[in-house]
Amino acid sequence: MGKEQTLPLHAALGCIFLLVFSTLFPSPSSAAALTHAEARFLMRRQLRALSENGDDLPDDYETKINVPFKFPNSRLRKAYIALQAWKKVFYSDPSNFTGNWVGPNVCDYEALDDPNVTVVSGVDLNHQDIAGYLPVELGLLSDIALFHVNSNRFCGIIPKSFSKLTLLYELDLSNNRFVGAFPKVVIEMKALKYLDIRFNDFEGALPPELFNRAFDALILNNNKFESTIPDTIGNAKASLLVLANNKFSGCIPHTIGNTAGTLDEIMFKGNELGGCIPPEMGLLQNVTVLDVSKNSLVGPIPKFFSNYSKVEALDISGNKFTGFVPEEICKLPTLNSFDFSNNYFKGESKVCNPEARKDVEFDDRKNCLPSRPNQRSSKECFPMLSSSVDCEKARCGQSSEGHKHDNKHKHKPPSKDKDDNKQSPVKPTLSPPKAPTTPSSQPVKPSSPPPKPPTLPPPTQSPPPLPPSPMYPPPPPPPPVPSPPPPVFSPPPPVQSPPPKTPSPSASPPSINLPPNLGFQYSSPPPPVFPGY
Structure with missing residues (x-):
């Protein structure tokens, strides 16, 4: 990649090492809270986008997008499209964390399945107080092993296009303002082992098939789930x-x-x-x-x-x-x-x-x-x-x-x-x-x-x-967002997600070797230290 447009490594778009950046330079805890009206506005924006484009992505979606840059490989091009689409729907970025999301040099990181190819292998925006929603284009990040957006102000639903994240091992959406029924799309992610959706506004019943998946950790507390607990809980491997x-x-x-x-x-x-x-x-x-x-x-x-x-x-x-x-x-x-x-x-x-x-x-x-x-x-x-x-x-x-x-x-x-x-x-x-x-x-x-x-x-x-x-650890400061459930703006969860393991070769996820530092050097935000959990 050309040096004239190369981004600083620690600020690369959505690279796995974003956790280090967000840990060393956390956003101020005094950031303005997202009002209910603003949250509804963001949800309407997402729903309008989904109704126009659908909540999934066609297989050739990225080929129809014009990009003014050349990339070493098609996978980096897809990542560039996804991350730019995401930045475009951010409603608020108090610390200007994404201010340098420009240029074609998305990331200089080895692919999980091919050491000769550079890809975006992880996204970690923990504790940046960013408001917005998740666009369907994020389904183009098919090389990522972790997706962490703990303690932000993301609203709306989880798009079906997340089913295309076939290598995703850790998903942490905790301490945001996501709504709707349990996001069944996570059940389709065959490599997913760590799921943390605590402190959101998910509601309704848990799908019985959730416990048939071999998760290592399921953290669902402080939502609005109701009904009885499915008998399939006996199949849980967590x-x-x-x-x-x-x-x-x-x-x-x-x-x-x-x-x-x-x-x-x-x-x-x-x-x-x-x-x-x-x-x-x-x-x-x-x-x-x-x-x-x-x-x-x-x-x-x-x-x-x-x-x-x-x-x-x-x-x-x-x-x-x-x-x-x-x-x-x-x-x-x-x-x-x-x-x-x-x-x-x-x-x-x-x-x-x-x-x-x-x-x-x-x-x-x-x-x-x-x-x-x-x-x-x-x-x-x-x-x-x-x-x-x-x-x-x-x-x-x-x-x-x-x-x-x-x-x-x-x-x-x-x-x-x-x-x-x-x-x-x-x-x-x-x-x-x-x-x-x-x-x-x-x-x-x-x-x-x-x-x-x-x-x-x-x-x-x-x-x-x-x-x-x-x-x-001791409970965090009062939540910055006065919304249901109390948007506790807490420090990174005291506990963290299990280190990614090598997904077993199957029809869905390809056989891959995770970098030795994945999951140790760049850990998932241990679910925020919330009141009660």
């Missing part, structure tokens, strides 16, 4: 599964036991799940983080919890559990924190007392424990303690007496307290590409207010982090 802070209802599927051996961290926190914890969860012997807090789960604490010999963080707070908290759980060898507050336990082992051990953080507040401070009143405790739930007989959504629970109207899950905007004690940890190891930090314990005294038998429902067995 080590990290985060469904927290959505609107899932019903029971935790019994098929969850089929994930034994692969699932290490699971978060169901902050949903509308009910019923008893299924006995099949006892098969998850490798679990290090389990968070089912702030749901409407009922029954006694499962005995199989005492078999979780590797668990580090266990949070069952904010449910309707009753009975006794046994010694075996509180003496688990790797336990760092156990939160069983805001339930209706009437007894606890002495070793579960918060003053009993200094090496483990226990929280027993807002229960029905005699001689313990900060407990519920007898008026709150009596209705729950006078009725019993037999988890061996009760069906999902029913108590042992056969009273059907209406999760939406009769028994609402405990109200989410203000502490939900703080860091949760249970945090998931991803193996990010940045470093092969994941840091750990002490959990910060939020206190949750007691749920309103129920007037009917206990409901039946339940949920779960990084962040994380390893816990997340």
Whole structure:
């Protein structure tokens, strides 16, 4: 490529090393927030473009585009067209990050499948506070292995043309303002292993086929997903599964036991799940983080919890559990924190007392424990303690007496307290590409207010982090964008995506050898350190 028009290497259009640039020179946190009117304007712009051109790309699309430059190969030409089309639909670029996106020298980087060809192999615009949408032309970036746009203000939907990104290994769209149903196009990306779409406005039900894909990490928290959790969750191969802070209802599927051996961290926190914890969860012997807090789960604490010999963080707070908290759980060898507050336990082992051990953080507040401070009143405790739930007989959504629970109207899950905007004690940890190891930090314990005294038998429902067995770092500053879900403008996710692996040769993705630094030197934005995850 000619030197007279060569761009600085660190500023090359969408090159994989953009993460280094965005990490060293982050955009100011004081950037103006995107208003609801502006977000709607951007979405309308995208929808108009999609209605005119379709949401996919014909195979020969790039040949019809006139480009005033010559390129060493057609793949760089396609990348140039894609990135220029993207820059054209940016509504705001506060730090002028794309100011030098000019000229033909898109990138000087080896192709993943041919060391003699230069291509754009990755896009990372994390934390640049850029507002805009994703045009269909991005489907021309068929050589990229990672696409990271964490913590920006992108709106609209994910175009179907993303299915052409056949080498894409990591997709991080977290902390933006994407909308619509779950983007099914990601299921068509055969090489995709790491998916993070947390903190957006996706809604509706999860497609059952999502869990049939061999993802290493699925991070879907803080959206507006609802309905029940598909039974196909038992087919999941992910080590990290985060469904927290959505609107899932019903029971935790019994098929969850089929994930034994692969699932290490699971978060169901902050949903509308009910019923008893299924006995099949006892098969998850490798679990290090389990968070089912702030749901409407009922029954006694499962005995199989005492078999979780590797668990580090266990949070069952904010449910309707009753009975006794046994010694075996509180003496688990790797336990760092156990939160069983805001339930209706009437007894606890002495070793579960918060003053009993200094090496483990226990929280027993807002229960029905005699001689313990900060407990519920007898008026709150009596209705729950006078009725019993037999988890061996009760069906999902029913108590042992056969009273059907209406999760939406009769028994609402405990109200989410203000502490939900703080860091949760249970945090998931991803193996990010940045470093092969994941840091750990002490959990910060939020206190949750007691749920309103129920007037009917206990409901039946339940949920779960990084962040994380390893816990997340301190919570980030207040969100720059006051939009739903609170657009938390947080630091790069505390945990990062797993290092890209060599996709197995198949009909879809060609056999490739990833550069040794991909995923370590240029890691995916660990999902933003969000309140609660």
